[in-house]
Amino acid sequence: MDNSNKKQQVNIARWIVRSLAIASSTLSLVDFLKGDFQSACILALGWLAIVTAEKRMFKNPSPDSKSIS
Numbered sequence: 001m002d003n004s005n006k007k008q009q010v011n012i013a014r015w016i017v018r019s020l021a022i023a024s025s026t027l028s029l030v031d032f033l034k035g036d037f038q039s040a041c042i043l044a045l046g047w048l049a050i051v052t053a054e055k056r057m058f059k060n061p062s063p064d065s066k067s068i069s
Contacts, residue, residue: 014058017058027043028044028047
């Protein structure tokens with residue numbers, strides 16, 4: 001697999017995950033404003049799970065970080 005192809009796939013995956021996070025947070029806010037608190041809480045928890053998973057999936061160590069020996 002080519003390095004540029006792999007980078008493109010990561011960008012597409014990151015875009016999809018961020019789109020899911022944006023959609024769930026927007027729907028949660030809309031349901032909260034409508035007064036449907038149960039589905040708003042479920043969507044908010046889903047948003048939190050998506051954001052946590054995104055941070056774990058796409059964690060890139062910084063190149064200038066030094067390991068402690």
